Every structure is written in structure tokens, then in C-alpha cells.
Amino acid sequence: MDEQMNEYTPDLYELMDEQGNKQTFELLDCMDFEDERYYALTPYFEEDDADKILDEASLLVILKVEYDPETGEEILASIEDEELFDRVGAAFEERLEEMFDFEDDEDGEE
Template identity: 65%
Template structure:
């Protein structure tokens, strides 16, 4: 069984024609619109760039491009809406990566028999 993680990648082009690959962190529908949270993607060859990356999260809105007939990801022009959507995504992302009361060894239960070394009450 292959447990290898395969990220959802999108190559996006900015208003200056510069292309960059992004990894999808999350997407959600809010008030009838679809929004995406993405972060720059670096493959193993770009390890140095990954270390310099600030952990940027880009929030984009789904729009229909009438010229091509396809969905595109576009900037959110309304600053208040951008902030609101950004805050919702940050809460969702923090919850996704939140660790319960997990110890360094990965054990959730201090009274277990997983071999983690925690004392089991007798």
C-alpha cells in the first residue's frame, strides 16, 4: 500500500506574466463563492528556496473567465472581505495541523500499552 502524499498543485500566473507553482492548503465555499488558500510549492530541487520562504499563504477567489469559459483563481479586491476570508482560513488551517495533548513521542494516552514508555497504573 502506497501512503505517499501527493499535493494538489496549481501553476498560477500573476499580472506580470510570472508563473509560480502553489500547493492547495484548503478551499471553502462562503456566501455562495469559492475561495482557495494556497502556499508556494517547492520540490526537492528547490530546497534552498523552501528554507527562505516565509510560509506565505495566498487567498484567491474562484471566478468564471468568460473568454475561456473556464474557472480561474483571482485576487480578492475588497480588503475587508480578504481579511475575513483570510482569518477563516487561518483558523481552519490551525485546526488541521493542531496536535491534541500529544507528547513528543506521538502518544496521546499516558496510560497506554503502545510501548511509548509511559507508566501504566497497576
């Protein structure tokens, strides 16, 4: 089997929270919504951090892309408007379900 076809390099972002703590996130998807760009990210952990993966596996972080007026660099910012956040979140949820083909297989049957 071609080894390169099995290699996956995630798009990683190191973000800092309000308390100054850094955490690495993996980009799951990005989309334009109402003339703005948004990123859906999830916490990223190395394979040896399996306990953290289980604790935060369902965490989805949605951030808005803004640009620093001085440098023009991309900045990821929280979405302050709760209604907007809910709409963007619903759009991402639908997209991610389609991308990853999630199925509710509660009884184990195919």
C-alpha cells in the same frame, strides 16, 4: 508498510503574476465563504529547492474562484476588497490551524 499509503500527490496549480512570471502553488484548503469559493495555496517547490522553501514557507495565498464567461472554466482571481480578504483570511487561518494542529511549543516541552 503499504507503499500506496505513504504516497502523497499534492494538488498543484501553475499561476501567473502581473509581471507574467509563473509559479507553482500547492492547494492547502478550499472553502465556501459568503456564497463564493476560495482557495488557500502556498508556494510549491521540489525537494532540491530547500532554500526557497525556507524563504517562503509562511506565505499563504488566498484566491477567489471565478468562471470565464466564454468557456465556463475556473479562474483563480485576487480578492480586491481588503476587508473581505481579511475576513476570508481569518476563516482560513482558523481552519488551517485546526487541520494541521499547530501548537505553540516555544520552550520545547510537551
